[in-house]
Amino acid sequence: MTGEKFYITTAIDYANGEPHFGHALEKIGADVIARAHRQMGRNVHFLIGMDEHGQKVAQTAAALGIEPQTFVDEIAVKFRTMWDLLGISYDQFIRTTDAPHKSGVRAFIKRIAEASPEDFYEKEYEGWYCVGCELFKRADEIVDKKCVLHPTRDLEWTKEKNWFFRLSKYQGFLSRLVEERPNFIQPESRRNEIRALLASGLEDLSITRARLAWAIPFPIPSPATQGPSPEVQGTWVWFDALPNYLTATGYPAKGFKDRWPASLHIVGKDITRLHAVVWPAMLQAAELPLPERVWGHGFLSFGGERFSKSAGVKISLTDEIARFGPDAFRYFLLREIPFDGDGSYSVERFEAVYTSELANGLGNLASRVTAMIEKYRAGVVPPAAAASLDAEDGADLAAAQSALDGSRGYLLHEALDAIARTTTRANLFIQTSQPWALAKDPAKSAELDVVLAALVRSLARQAVALAAYMPNKAEALWTQLGGPGTAGAMPYAQLAALQATGWQVKKGDGLFPRPAEPASI
RNA sequence: GGCAGGGUAGCUCAGGUGGUUAGAGCACGGCACUCAUAAUGCCGGGGUCGUGGGUUCGAGUCCCACCCCUGCUACCA
Numbered sequence: 001m002t003g004e005k006f007y008i009t010t011a012i013d014y015a016n017g018e019p020h021f022g023h024a025l026e027k028i029g030a031d032v033i034a035r036a037h038r039q040m041g042r043n044v045h046f047l048i049g050m051d052e053h054g055q056k057v058a059q060t061a062a063a064l065g066i067e068p069q070t071f072v073d074e075i076a077v078k079f080r081t082m083w084d085l086l087g088i089s090y091d092q093f094i095r096t097t098d099a100p101h102k103s104g105v106r107a108f109i110k111r112i113a114e115a116s117p118e119d120f121y122e123k124e125y126e127g128w129y130c131v132g133c134e135l136f137k138r139a140d141e142i143v144d145k146k147c148v149l150h151p152t153r154d155l156e157w158t159k160e161k162n163w164f165f166r167l168s169k170y171q172g173f174l175s176r177l178v179e180e181r182p183n184f185i186q187p188e189s190r191r192n193e194i195r196a197l198l199a200s201g202l203e204d205l206s207i208t209r210a211r212l213a214w215a216i217p218f219p220i221p222s223p224a225t226q227g228p229s230p231e232v233q234g235t236w237v238w239f240d241a242l243p244n245y246l247t248a249t250g251y252p253a254k255g256f257k258d259r260w261p262a263s264l265h266i267v268g269k270d271i272t273r274l275h276a277v278v279w280p281a282m283l284q285a286a287e288l289p290l291p292e293r294v295w296g297h298g299f300l301s302f303g304g305e306r307f308s309k310s311a312g313v314k315i316s317l318t319d320e321i322a323r324f325g326p327d328a329f330r331y332f333l334l335r336e337i338p339f340d341g342d343g344s345y346s347v348e349r350f351e352a353v354y355t356s357e358l359a360n361g362l363g364n365l366a367s368r369v370t371a372m373i374e375k376y377r378a379g380v381v382p383p384a385a386a387a388s389l390d391a392e393d394g395a396d397l398a399a400a401q402s403a404l405d406g407s408r409g410y411l412l413h414e415a416l417d418a419i420a421r422t423t424t425r426a427n428l429f430i431q432t433s434q435p436w437a438l439a440k441d442p443a444k445s446a447e448l449d450v451v452l453a454a455l456v457r458s459l460a461r462q463a464v465a466l467a468a469y470m471p472n473k474a475e476a477l478w479t480q481l482g483g484p485g486t487a488g489a490m491p492y493a494q495l496a497a498l499q500a501t502g503w504q505v506k507k508g509d510g511l512f513p514r515p516a517e518p519a520s521i
Numbered sequence: 522g523g524c525a526g527g528g529u530a531g532c533u534c535a536g537g538u539g540g541u542u543a544g545a546g547c548a549c550g551g552c553a554c555u556c557a558u559a560a561u562g563c564c565g566g567g568g569u570c571g572u573g574g575g576u577u578c579g580a581g582u583c584c585c586a587c588c589c590c591u592g593c594u595a596c597c598a
Contacts, residue, residue: 192593196594271598275598370557
């Protein structure tokens with residue numbers, strides 16, 4: 001690969017539980033973008049990983065009676081197993097307990113201390129602490145002496161000495177960033193929220209915690225506690241987790257700039273502000289290049305409840321993947337949930353979409369085309385001129401590509417909608433041209449060639465276009481068609497001119513078997 | 522409480538700057554066809570466009586009020 005570099009990341013997942021639907025949606029979406037960019041000829045590096053420090057991890061491990069490292073090791077295995085099952089094509093898996101990450105974080109903090117010495121300072125912090133939020137609250141978040149989000153609880157006045165990062169200093173810088181680079185934070189709804197946040201003013205961030213043992217020790221000694229046993233604070237999540245995108249490149253080792261800056265951070269909409277405000281300020285303080293773009297995707301709900309919340313949702317990720325397999329699951333999530341907004345998951349919808357679009361639509365189309373090539377042309381695709389189908393597919397495939405090349409953001413649901421139209425068009429094309437009738441008239445043999453070859457080309461294009469979404473099924477289809485190499489390795493640039501003459505078609509098992517009929521009375 | 526977005530067929534949603542009978546997909550009903558995973562194609566039924574006012578020759582599309590939903594409201598992704 002020699003193309004333009006494309007460094008894509010997802011949020012690192014907090015190692016305090018099992019992978020759930022929300023994690024899966026993000027990884028699948030990022031994986032599709034990564035795979036698609038490979039087919040666009042980019043030099044892709046796809047990073048995912050785990051956030052493994054913090055109080056909750058330490059507490060959970062303690063409750064289980066095991067060391068935190070042992071605990072996160074087990075969690076990391078569970079996540080990687082899930083990503084392998086779902087076919088996530090990541091190039092690198094970073095963990096914040098990796099030694100290179102920990103040393104990279106220290107180097108990054110020291111770099112800021114050198115480049116922007118006034119940006120770190122110690123302060124005795126005190127304020128109203130909401131036990132519900134587990135946060136200090138600002139005055140404008142307090143109404144009637146109660147937290148607006150937890151009005152039934154009393155606030156507690158709490159004190160702690162911490163290191164702070166002078167985020168307020170970067171307010172002007174960040175405002176210009178968001179105004180001058182409208183693509184920096186997308187989609188538009190997220191950008192509006194960030195603009196509102198910037199307009200309301202920024203406060204400095206506390207970036208360490210006392211008595212936090214399961215963390216990277218903050219590398220700057222406290223001037224106030226010099227002596228035989230200086231107090232060492234634990235580095236709080238901001239400076240531990242966010243720099244993973246940077247330390248993954250090998251920072252501070254020479255050569256990290258071969259990969260940095262990141263092209264695209266895919267994150268949940270709940271943490272877009274961290275990536276669009278805090279992270280750029282940190283990088284600017286270190287005088288390092290900023291990422292090109294942050295994309296805040298939406299959330300998945302189930303019967304009105306968040307998947308990410310621990311309570312109530314009684315639906316298993318592994319069960320849903322097993323229902324029709326990983327590829328169909330990937331397809332459904334991205335088809336059903338707009339990648340720039342929220343959506344809800346329902347088993348009924350999954351079954352409906354699978355049956356109508358994958359089994360009856362694409363699967364049956366492949367079945368009827370391969371059957372006709374075998375029956376009428378002994379399995380060999382005949383040479384033939386282009387048909388109306390080829391030209392008409394072009395617009396949809398272009399739309400599918402433009403929906404995820406970044407020019408309009410990353411609208412994966414729109415891309416799948418466009419590809420689905422090519423499936424519908426091919427089924428209609430068969431009905432209109434009636435190849436079975438052409439086959440009965442020897443004088444119409446050339447006409448039949450045109451129809452059959454066009455259908456194989458259409459399916460081949462669909463296999464290539466769908467390879468990012470359903471990698472296994474796309475290859476299964478490609479193999480049945482007798483295409484060269486793999487569908488996933490076929491560049492989008494070659495789609496329009498794709499030929500299939502001479503391919504050896506071999507009808508195989510149904511791509512998407514219809515679900516078993518429910519037992520009726 | 523503040524800010525932002527939204528409420529259109531059973532379900533998911535389209536509907537630039539107001540203009541003939543409000544559209545698509547799915548689901549449902551009928552017909553056609555047979556290459557195919559009883560799949561496909563065609564036709565059809567189905568909507569007081571959140572509520573109430575207003576502007577206009579004319580409003581889903583503009584204005585006002587109200588109701589409801591969602592998101593954001595920065596320190597544990």
